[in-house]
Amino acid sequence: MLMADKIVKAKRYFKLYFYFLKASLIREGQFRFNFYLTSLVSFLWGLVYLILYKFIFGYITEVGGWHYENLLVLAATFLLVNSLAKAFFELNFSKIATTIYYGDLDLILTKPLSSQFYISLREFSFRPFLRFLMACGVLIMVISNNQIKIGLSNIILFLFLIILSLILIYCLWFLTLTLVFWLGNVENIYELFHPFLRFTVIPLDILPKFLKSFFFFIFPLIFITTIPVKTLFGLISWPAIIYGVFISFFLLFLSHKLWHYGLKNYSSASS
Amino acid sequence: MNEVNKSVKKYLILFKTYLQKYIYYRASAFVWMLSDIIPFIVLIILWQAVYQNRSSIAGVSFNQMVVYYLSISFLRELIYTGGGRNTISEEIYTGQLSSLLLKPFNYLKRVFVEEISWRFIQFGLFLIPYVLLFICFKNVVKGVYNFKLWPVFILALILSFLISAFLDYLCGIGAFWLTQTSTLFHLKDIFYWLLGGLTFPQKLLPCLLQKINITLPFYYVFGFPTELIISNLSYGQIIIRFLVQLIWVIFLYLIYKLLWQKGLRKYDAWGN
Numbered sequence: 001m002l003m004a005d006k007i008v009k010a011k012r013y014f015k016l017y018f019y020f021l022k023a024s025l026i027r028e029g030q031f032r033f034n035f036y037l038t039s040l041v042s043f044l045w046g047l048v049y050l051i052l053y054k055f056i057f058g059y060i061t062e063v064g065g066w067h068y069e070n071l072l073v074l075a076a077t078f079l080l081v082n083s084l085a086k087a088f089f090e091l092n093f094s095k096i097a098t099t100i101y102y103g104d105l106d107l108i109l110t111k112p113l114s115s116q117f118y119i120s121l122r123e124f125s126f127r128p129f130l131r132f133l134m135a136c137g138v139l140i141m142v143i144s145n146n147q148i149k150i151g152l153s154n155i156i157l158f159l160f161l162i163i164l165s166l167i168l169i170y171c172l173w174f175l176t177l178t179l180v181f182w183l184g185n186v187e188n189i190y191e192l193f194h195p196f197l198r199f200t201v202i203p204l205d206i207l208p209k210f211l212k213s214f215f216f217f218i219f220p221l222i223f224i225t226t227i228p229v230k231t232l233f234g235l236i237s238w239p240a241i242i243y244g245v246f247i248s249f250f251l252l253f254l255s256h257k258l259w260h261y262g263l264k265n266y267s268s269a270s271s
Numbered sequence: 272m273n274e275v276n277k278s279v280k281k282y283l284i285l286f287k288t289y290l291q292k293y294i295y296y297r298a299s300a301f302v303w304m305l306s307d308i309i310p311f312i313v314l315i316i317l318w319q320a321v322y323q324n325r326s327s328i329a330g331v332s333f334n335q336m337v338v339y340y341l342s343i344s345f346l347r348e349l350i351y352t353g354g355g356r357n358t359i360s361e362e363i364y365t366g367q368l369s370s371l372l373l374k375p376f377n378y379l380k381r382v383f384v385e386e387i388s389w390r391f392i393q394f395g396l397f398l399i400p401y402v403l404l405f406i407c408f409k410n411v412v413k414g415v416y417n418f419k420l421w422p423v424f425i426l427a428l429i430l431s432f433l434i435s436a437f438l439d440y441l442c443g444i445g446a447f448w449l450t451q452t453s454t455l456f457h458l459k460d461i462f463y464w465l466l467g468g469l470t471f472p473q474k475l476l477p478c479l480l481q482k483i484n485i486t487l488p489f490y491y492v493f494g495f496p497t498e499l500i501i502s503n504l505s506y507g508q509i510i511i512r513f514l515v516q517l518i519w520v521i522f523l524y525l526i527y528k529l530l531w532q533k534g535l536r537k538y539d540a541w542g543n
Contacts, residue, residue, distance in 0.1 A: 037451070
């Protein structure tokens with residue numbers, strides 16, 4: 001495909017995603033009370049993580065080289081990444097198992113666009129917005145209260161790594177969901193990835209060596225919060241970042257291949 | 272006596288039926304099991320790093336902390352109920368309640384039987400990784416457990432299950448009045464995580480909060496039975512807490528009965 005064609009195609013998908021966002025906002029506006037309640041619950045759960053951090057780390061000043069303010073920044077980063085992941089993917093991923101199992105995938109496969117794009121990004125959730133704001137607020141507050149000096153380049157690299165961590169979350173989460181093609185209707189398969197994501201609430205470089213290597217090379221959760229936060233504080237490891245970029249795009253490629261391989265096993269519901 | 276035997280046989284048949292139904296959902300039970308056990312593994316790993324240069328935090332040693340999480344994850348699988356959301360709320364919203372009220376079962380007893388059959392499957396799957404975890408930490412757990420008061424522990428477990436069930440079912444019957452009850456269940460879970468002892472022992476809370484916490488029901492669901500087997504609570508403390516637990520069971524049951532009657536009067540079903 002020529003470069004110009006690729007640019008046109010990319011623009012088309014961006015425009016389509018803009019319409020998805022608009023439709024999602026209208027949907028949230030239709031059930032406003034439900035939206036306010038779920039936003040509040042999302043905010044409260046975020047607060048629970050911060051309170052628990054406070055209770056657990058209130059008795060110590062340092063763990064594995066991480067001081068209390070660094071750990072708070074990690075907790076806030078976890079909430080930030082978690083909010084964004086929930087906003088982009090949660091509503092879509094909660095429906096994948098039933099969409100595949102009950103044959104509703106037919107309606108998506110007949111559309112003139114990538115089925116993986118549609119099924120992954122069709123709906124955007126505005127409910128984690130309050131939690132997102134809280135995470136940003138805590139980040140700014142901890143950095144300014146402790147007078148931590150952070151350079152602009154570190155912030156830019158941090159934001160880039162947040163985008164990378166979202167790609168990683170998408171790939172790892174999506175890969176677990178493709179199991180539906182072979183396992184059948186496991187109603188809560190969308191929950192399978194959540195407990196593993198919880199590992200990212202702690203700094204993964206304090207783990208024993210073999211676990212640290214596992215979370216770096218094989219199941220790269222270390223790139224979701226630990227490496228972005230260390231980068232923010234100036235502990236930049238370029239080999240790690242380069243590997244992170246490589247593994248994100250490799251997993252994206254793998255998720256794409258597995259999705260299409262799974263579609264070969266998909267039998268429609270005679271629609 | 273004949274009537275009692277007939278009643279027990281009726282609920283036993285119901286139990287076997289639900290067991291057959293939930294064996295079909297064993298893959299889902301496996302996912303829930305992972306979802307339940309992994310947070311505790313994360314916490315143990317975290318505390319292992321925290322205790323690197325320390326022997327005790329708020330009077331709790333690392334061994335006690337590990338045993339605490341092993342015990343509380345075990346109890347959570349036994350005690351945490353989901354019937355409020357998956358059964359009661361669902362049946363009220365879909366109108367299935369109408370046909371179930373006509374059946375020759377007490378509704379609450381039927382929900383209990385269904386709950387126990389699901390716990391059976393889930394707990395069965397949980398035992399395998401739990402035993403492996405226990406073997407990994409066998410040197411840590413030695414000498415920490417204290418089963419001298421095992422009859423009190425068993426009684427406390429039963430009361431904990433009842434408190435968990437009534438709190439859960441009270442959220443479930445919110446479906447008579449609210450268009451969605453998920454917020455109630457989330458709020459309940461938030462209190463369990465903050466005050467119920469699911470994340471850390473009660474001792475880590477500030478003193479004032481500890482005193483308030485032992486008057487609330489959340490501590491008695493997970494925290495109290497765990498502390499009975501690993502903490503050195505005095506006999507006086509055990510008696511008082513056991514009584515508070517019993518009072519909560521009775522109080523929650525009475526509230527449930529009252530709200531259930533009010534809810535049924537308000538209940539409308541379409542076309543069932």
